[in-house]
Amino acid sequence: MRPTQETFNKMDAEIEAARQNVRILQSNLLTYFGWTRDCNFPDARWRWCKTVKGQTLHLSTDDALSVEACLYHPSGGDTTSRKRNNG
Secondary structure (H helix, E strand, C coil), rough: CCCHHHHHHHHHHHHHHHHHHHHHHHHHHHHHCEEECCCCCCCCCCEEEEEEECEEEEECCHHHHHHHHHHHHHCCCCHHHHCCCCC
């Protein structure tokens, strides 16, 4: 049985709601770690801003999350590079 257009519309709405929840969680996380959101740039794009080690960063959400991961986990959150205990 083939899904109806109504089913597709419902699934699309659920996916969009999940994306919105992720954006809210990302925003809350960056705000918690001291990032601010600003649009005072020549191209009028919103960016996350934070001063790290004396240098002010102006980054996209993805880049800000990556920097934050590197600040708190030197491998950038990648735990696959850990040495395995063969003992």
